[in-house]
Amino acid sequence: MKIEQTYLEDHQLELTVEAEQEVFEKAKHLAAKELAKGKKIPGYRPGKAPYQLIVNHFGEATIIDHALEHFLDDIYPQVIDKLEQDPYGPGQVKEIKSLEPPTFIFNIPLQPEVIMGDYFQIRLPYQKTEITEEEIDQIIERMLSQQASVELVDHPAAEGNLVDTSLDGRPVDSDPDDEESYLLRNQPLPVMIKGKKEDETKEWPFPGFSRQLLGVSEGDTLELTHEFPDDEDVDEDYRGKEVLYSVRVNGIRERVLPELNEDFVKKISDLESVDELREQIREDLAAQRALEDENTYINSILDAILEDAEVKYPPQMVEEEIDGEIRELEQQLSSQGMDLEMYLKIKDLDVEGLREQIRPAAEKRITQGLIIGKISETEDLDIKPDDITDEFKSILDNHFKEDEKGRSEYMRSGDSVALLNRISSQMITKKTLDFLMAVARGEDYSVFLKKEETEEQQEEPSSEPSAQSPAEPDNSTDEVQEDADQQD
Numbered sequence: 188m189k190i191e192q193t194y195l196e197d198h199q200l201e202l203t204v205e206a207e208q209e210v211f212e213k214a215k216h217l218a219a220k221e222l223a224k225g226k227k228i229p230g231y232r233p234g235k236a237p238y239q240l241i242v243n244h245f246g247e248a249t250i251i252d253h254a255l256e257h258f259l260d261d262i263y264p265q266v267i268d269k270l271e272q273d274p275y276g277p278g279q280v281k282e283i284k285s286l287e288p289p290t291f292i293f294n295i296p297l298q299p300e301v302i303m304g305d306y307f308q309i310r311l312p313y314q315k316t317e318i319t320e321e322e323i324d325q326i327i328e329r330m331l332s333q334q335a336s337v338e339l340v341d342h343p344a345a346e347g348n349l350v351d352t353s354l355d356g357r358p359v360d361s362d363p364d365d366e367e368s369y370l371l372r373n374q375p376l377p378v379m380i381k382g383k384k385e386d387e388t389k390e391w392p393f394p395g396f397s398r399q400l401l402g403v404s405e406g407d408t409l410e411l412t413h414e415f416p417d418d419e420d421v422d423e424d425y426r427g428k429e430v431l432y433s434v435r436v437n438g439i440r441e442r443v444l445p446e447l448n449e450d451f452v453k454k455i456s457d458l459e460s461v462d463e464l465r466e467q468i469r470e471d472l473a474a475q476r477a478l479e480d481e482n483t484y485i486n487s488i489l490d491a492i493l494e495d496a497e498v499k500y501p502p503q504m505v506e507e508e509i510d511g512e513i514r515e516l517e518q519q520l521s522s523q524g525m526d527l528e529m530y531l532k533i534k535d536l537d538v539e540g541l542r543e544q545i546r547p548a549a550e551k552r553i554t555q556g557l558i559i560g561k562i563s564e565t566e567d568l569d570i571k572p573d574d575i576t577d578e579f580k581s582i583l584d585n586h587f588k589e590d591e592k593g594r595s596e597y598m599r600s601g602d603s604v605a606l607l608n609r610i611s612s613q614m615i616t617k618k619t620l621d622f623l624m625a626v627a628r629g630e631d632y633s634v635f636l637k638k639e640e641t642e643e644q645q646e647e648p649s650s651e652p653s654a655q656s657p658a659e660p661d662n663s664t665d666e667v668q669e670d671a672d673q674q675d
Contacts, residue, residue: 218253296501304495508549
């Protein structure tokens with residue numbers, strides 16, 4: 188067997204494999220026998236007809252197709268064994284180049300590869316976002332708005348007012364006495380009058396309708412016309428028509444905000460005063476901004492590392508990441524009573540369009556994940572198995588509480604191992620990011636690394652069981668499993 192290798196730009200290996208003709212001929216004869224077993228050929232018992240007669244009966248193309256299935260399955264493991272590196276996943280037959288001699292082209296995805304620069308030289312300022320009084324005011328305004336009441340008013344309609352109307356609508360050139368010509372008849376329609384800068388494109392019955400009601404009063408009647416374009420996005424009844432709308436104003440309502448005082452604060456919270464509410468909002472915003480600032484800082488560090496690094500991965504990794512994202516989306520939609528098909532219709536997308544929309548974020552997650560993984564492998568980070576186990580126990584305690592039977596059953600399932608692995612991965616990632624932030628700030632990053640043991644520590648026997656490596660979290664279930672079994 189001859190194999191030629193070509194490295195492709197998308198981090199795949201193109202293999203041109205030339206196999207022995209004799210081996211392929213044997214595969215063709217075996218395929219012919221299998222085909223003949225399933226069909227009676229006159230004058231011969233099943234599977235006993237001569238090869239050439241079977242070829243004449245089924246056709247050589249059919250024989251070759253069946254032979255290729257088995258032949259490729261047989262030679263592919265041999266090809267992979269001859270490679271100097273492990274593939275990322277199963278390869279694909281890109282082309283059958285010839286059958287004499289049998290020559291095939293495989294594309295083999297390669298394991299991702301990360302070549303790091305000197306990330307210890309990175310220094311980046313940490314930008315802290317300040318909380319302003321205006322932001323607190325905006326949140327309080329939203330709180331007041333959520334508790335607003337709607338009351339009838341006797342003044343002309345203004346922005347933000349809710350106008351209760353009823354509509355008639357018919358083509359301009361139709362007979363007003365012909366009831367069948369009406370597209371709308373006494374159609375109730377409450378209309379919120381939008382501001383100048385608000386999006387009017389989704390308004391019904393036509394864009395900009397609400398602002399036509401500015402200044403109207405209860406009992407008013409007005410006529411409006413709108414010409415609809417002749418395109419597929421418009422309802423067929425309205426497409427290409429100029430429609431006359433008769434609008435009757437039945438009432439005007441206004442949202443009235445409650446007064447900001449102690450009574451309001453006590454109604455929406457456990458707090459006692461407006462000052463306490465503002466302080467609580469400030470603390471909540473500070474916690475939220477701290478998390479956002481840290482995520483921004485981490486992204487800037489990873490971007491800086493990437494500038495001096497080389498990250499390669501095969502396209503299959505991206506497709507798998509996108510598949511996972513779509514599965515998560517489907518689960519979220521299902522919990523909301525929707526499915527993917529309905530979601531795509533609302534977003535005016537097809538599946539391929541959704542995949543392309545997800546792709547940039549998927550590629551960034553892969554790149555950042557590979558960089559974090561490479562650094563966590565390179566640096567001797569201080570990951571304590573006891574911390575992983577403690578977090579695992581804490582999650583189980585919160586979830587199962589007094590349900591010892593449920594806890595024990597969970598511990599015996601594969602889900603418990605998956606959870607432990609996930610906790611381990613999250614802790615390794617967090618420790619790596621904490622380490623990188625210390626580096627970028629110019630701080631002492633050694634606190635995130637394992638301490639070298641002195642000779643006395645190495646010789647001193649420990650009274651505690653030896654901790655297992657967090658790199659092998661599957662085995663860390665033993666201690667928790669024993670606890671659960673004892674509780675049974």
